[in-house]
Amino acid sequence: MITIRVPCSSANIGPGFDVIGLALSIWLELQVEVNEAKSSDSLLNCVISYEGQGAEEVPLTADSNLITRTALYVLRCHGQRAFPVETKVHIINTIPLGRGLGSSGAAVVAGVLLGNEVGKLGLTKARMLDYCLMIERHPDNVAAALYGGFVGTYLNDLSPEDTERKEIPLSEVLPAPAGGQDTGRNPPEPPIGIGHYMKFPWAKEIKAIAIIPQFEVATAKARQVLPDSYSRADVVFNLQRIALLPMALGKSPPEAEQIYLAMQDKVHQPYRKGLIPGLSEILQSVTPKSHSGLCGICLSGAGPTILALATENFDSIAKVILDIFAKQDIKCDWKLLEPAEDGSTVTYS
Ligand SMILES: Nc1ncnc2c1ncn2[C@@H]1O[C@H](COP(=O)(O)OP(=O)(O)O)[C@@H](O)[C@H]1O
Ligand SMILES: N[C@@H](CCOP(=O)(O)O)C(=O)O
Numbered sequence: 001m002i003t004i005r006v007p008c009s010s011a012n013i014g015p016g017f018d019v020i021g022l023a024l025s026i027w028l029e030l031q032v033e034v035n036e037a038k039s040s041d042s043l044l045n046c047v048i049s050y051e052g053q054g055a056e057e058v059p060l061t062a063d064s065n066l067i068t069r070t071a072l073y074v075l076r077c078h079g080q081r082a083f084p085v086e087t088k089v090h091i092i093n094t095i096p097l098g099r100g101l102g103s104s105g106a107a108v109v110a111g112v113l114l115g116n117e118v119g120k121l122g123l124t125k126a127r128m129l130d131y132c133l134m135i136e137r138h139p140d141n142v143a144a145a146l147y148g149g150f151v152g153t154y155l156n157d158l159s160p161e162d163t164e165r166k167e168i169p170l171s172e173v174l175p176a177p178a179g180g181q182d183t184g185r186n187p188p189e190p191p192i193g194i195g196h197y198m199k200f201p202w203a204k205e206i207k208a209i210a211i212i213p214q215f216e217v218a219t220a221k222a223r224q225v226l227p228d229s230y231s232r233a234d235v236v237f238n239l240q241r242i243a244l245l246p247m248a249l250g251k252s253p254p255e256a257e258q259i260y261l262a263m264q265d266k267v268h269q270p271y272r273k274g275l276i277p278g279l280s281e282i283l284q285s286v287t288p289k290s291h292s293g294l295c296g297i298c299l300s301g302a303g304p305t306i307l308a309l310a311t312e313n314f315d316s317i318a319k320v321i322l323d324i325f326a327k328q329d330i331k332c333d334w335k336l337l338e339p340a341e342d343g344s345t346v347t348y349s
Contacts, residue, residue, distance in 0.1 A: 002032040002117050003347045006110045007148065007340035008095040009102035010208065010307050011140035013249075014263030014298040015241040021102075021144030021151050023340040024208055028093050028106040030067070034118060035086040044072065045083035052093040054103070063175060066104065067091065070111025072175045074131050075119045077189045087118050096333075098216030100301030105141030108132050109344055117346060129197070130190035134166065134173050141301065143197040148343025150249060153197045162191035201250035206259075206295060208337040209308040211321045213330050217275050222302035225271050234266040241265070254311060256288035256295045263296035263309075276304045277328040282321055291317050 008026040012018075040047070046062035062068040068089065075083070095103040112131045116123045123131070125146055132142040139153035158166060165188050173187050244262040248255070273279045279299065286308065288294050293313035300307040308317050318334045325332050 001349050002030075002034070003349065004030040004032065004110055004113045004117070004344070005347075006106040006113070006145050006344045008106055009141045009144035010100070010210070010300040010305075011102060011105075011138070011144070012265070012268065012298065012301060013245065013307070014265045014269075014296065015238040015267065016140070016152070016245060017238070017265070017267045018138040018140055019153055019242070020245065021140035021153065022202075022208070023144040023148045023151075023343055024101070024210070024337040025340050026095050026101065026335065026337065027340075028091070028095050028103070028110055030110055030114060031090040031092070032114065032117065033088040033090075035088075037085075040086035042086070044068075045085065046087045046089060048089050048091065050091045050093070052091075053095055054093055054097045057097070058091075058093075066107040067111040067114065069174045070108050070131075070135055071115035071118065073135070073173055073187055074112055074115030074121070074123075076175060076186050077131075078119055078121055079186060080119055081184075083118055085118070089114065096212055098218055099212050100217065100219075100299065100303045100305040101210065101212070102141035102145060102301060104219065105132075105136050106145050108136045109142055109145045111135075113344060113346055126196075127192070130192060130194045133194045134188075134190045135170065139195040139197070143195065144343070146344050147197055147199065149339055149341045150200045150202045150246070151197045152200060152246065153195060155195045156193055158191055158194070165189075165191055166194060200246040202339050202341075203250055203252040203254045205252060205311045206249065206254055206309050207311070207314065208339075209310055209314050209318050209321075209334060210300060210337055211306040211308070211318060211325070211332050211334045213276075213304045213325055213332045215304060215330065217302060217304045219302040222272055222275055225275065226268055227271065230267060237264070237266045249309070254295055256311075259295040259309065260288050260297075263298050265298065268302075269299050272299060272303055277330060278324045279303070279306075282306055282324050285324070286317070286320060291320065293317060
């Protein structure tokens with residue numbers, strides 16, 4: 001059996017919109033059984049079973065599930081139109097969907113790793129990142145999930161030809177789901193080196209409290225509320241903070257006031273407040289001065305999860321945030337998480 005494990009991720013960490021990501025200890029796992037001896041009657045040679053978060057909503061056919069569609073994209077770029085041999089994929093997902101914890105990024109990374117394994121493609125992680133970026137276009141979640149830890153990411157300037165290849169509609173990258181036309185053509189391969197990452201140190205004292213509201217905010221919707229352009233003052237505000245953030249979170253022992261300041265943002269959080277009742281109050285009222293042990297607080301990814309970084313008093317910090325959401329009639333779960341330093345792994349048994 002092949003086991004593929006991919007961590008969740010919290011993107012942005014305040015000012016690092018579409019740039020910074022942190023892999024955290026909630027996992028998407030695939031247990032993959034490959035029967036080398038035969039091909040099956042199942043659609044595209046793949047049977048999916050699923051347990052955990054999203055079990056009621058996630059489609060379980062190979063041409064419509066995001067994980068297997070992504071695997072098929074990778075396989076088709078290498079001339080294999082279906083799973084090459086009978087493949088059973090059991091998905092165990094503990095990452096909540098649509099909460100700003102990178103469930104879609106993890107699904108895309110898992111799909112690329114799956115395609116690489118079943119197709120015996122031998123892709124490097126750097127090349128796999130290119131495939132991920134053809135599907136999830138912001139690099140912060142996928143780079144963190146693939147490589148692990150606390151990362152800064154960037155996209156390269158591409159030649160006009162490659163830019164065109166990268167900006168094709170997603171429907172031309174992902175194989176068509178049932179009912180759609182399979183043109184029989186192989187999809188466009190990603191340009192080489194679309195995106196890169198750099199890993200930053202993380203102070204061992206800092207843990208991540210994730211307060212996860214029981215409602216979903218689709219990332220696509222949370223991106224639609226953002227403006228197309230920003231004032232110079234707001235851009236400079238974020239640049240000043242992002243220049244401090246990696247150093248501040250890597251320094252041991254951590255300096256809470258410095259981290260708090262470095263996690264302020266004017267690029268995405270202010271515009272997402274309308275989607276997340278209680279967000280303004282949480283960001284304004286939960287500070288290192290009012291809550292000992294707190295280092296910094298932000299929206300996790302596109303929300304609605306709140307990420308509070310802290311060195312102690314985890315329960316009381318979580319409780320104050322749960323209480324603010326409760327005033328808005330929003331129920332939440334909360335978890336104490338650690339950076340997932342190793343990122344995605346593939347093991348064989
Ligand atoms: N384990 C999974 N299997 C299949 N599809 C998934 C899985 N996890 C996430 N997705 C897809 O990604 C969507 C959520 O993505 P998105 O809106 O970006 O939120 P998130 O912040 O969780 O990444 C889900 O509605 C589903 O379509
Ligand atoms: N930088 C992106 C990150 C989205 O993360 P997700 O976990 O909500 O998918 C954004 O802020 O839109």
